[in-house]
Amino acid sequence: MDPTTSAANFYRALLQVDGWETLPPTLAAHRTQRNADPYHYARWWDDALEVAAALSGATVTGLAPGTGSVPCTSTGPLLRAVSGDWTPPTNGPLTSGFGQRDGPTGGGVRLHAGLDLAPGCDAPIVAAAAGVVVRAGVASGYGNLVVVDHGNGIVTRYAHMEDDDLLVVVGQPVVAGQQVARVGTKGDSTGCHLHFEVLVDGVPTDPSAFLAERGLDLA
Numbered sequence: 001m002d003p004t005t006s007a008a009n010f011y012r013a014l015l016q017v018d019g020w021e022t023l024p025p026t027l028a029a030h031r032t033q034r035n036a037d038p039y040h041y042a043r044w045w046d047d048a049l050e051v052a053a054a055l056s057g058a059t060v061t062g063l064a065p066g067t068g069s070v071p072c073t074s075t076g077p078l079l080r081a082v083s084g085d086w087t088p089p090t091n092g093p094l095t096s097g098f099g100q101r102d103g104p105t106g107g108g109v110r111l112h113a114g115l116d117l118a119p120g121c122d123a124p125i126v127a128a129a130a131g132v133v134v135r136a137g138v139a140s141g142y143g144n145l146v147v148v149d150h151g152n153g154i155v156t157r158y159a160h161m162e163d164d165d166l167l168v169v170v171g172q173p174v175v176a177g178q179q180v181a182r183v184g185t186k187g188d189s190t191g192c193h194l195h196f197e198v199l200v201d202g203v204p205t206d207p208s209a210f211l212a213e214r215g216l217d218l219a
Contacts, residue, residue, distance in 0.1 A: 024069045024172070039173065042068035069173055080177035086129045086214045087177050089158060089196050092119025094218055098206040113204035114157065114197035115218065118183075121192035122165070125181040127174040128156050128196075128211075136166050136180075142195070143186025148174060153202075159195040162186050 001009070013032045014020055020028045026042040035041070045068025053060045067079065080087060096116035100109050131150035139145035142159035144166055149155050162184035174180060185192045198207045208218050 026068050039069055070178060080126050082177040084215060085176060086211060086216060088216060088218055089128045090117050090119050090123055090125050090183060090194050092117045095193060114195050115207045116193045116195055118193040121183055123183040124179045125158050125183060125194055127176060127178050127180050129176045131174060133168045133170055133172045133174060136168050136170055141188045146180050153200055155199040157197040160184055160187050160189045160193060
């Protein structure tokens, strides 16, 4: 087919994909014309921006290079500028620390296995470091839970988001500072906050101490 026919057929098919406007471009392309790897098309994103700019004769605005696996780069999820490999998962006051605390009435003392940070409802939650999303959805007590595997036995967990506040899917690669969700209060929660956990080889670790070793102060 010639380029005009090929492109027209692709966009007609794209319009039949539910929610294509809010998908990462690589997933929208994958659901339009299947590939074994849903993130196969992300590698062509920067080239696509150059082609679009050349065809239009103008600089493409609202879209950033390297964001083919990020949904809605123009108006949606953020890419926070970071200076190192790790970044705080959200901005906001620390309202509860890591350690033993009283559970619900009659529940005795239990481990609060993470930190609670309270920047306000709908505030951005970002990946603390580069990795791959291994869980994104409902989890008992957590409301909704996003889990990112960073390799070398390090995993981070982000909890209490509302159903429509998850912005990533399982298998999606993320970079440090990429928004993965919005702050909510679903699950065992008494107000909008992010419950943030760090696991090292499966063992809950104090996120404050972990990030302090990497030059970050959550206090």
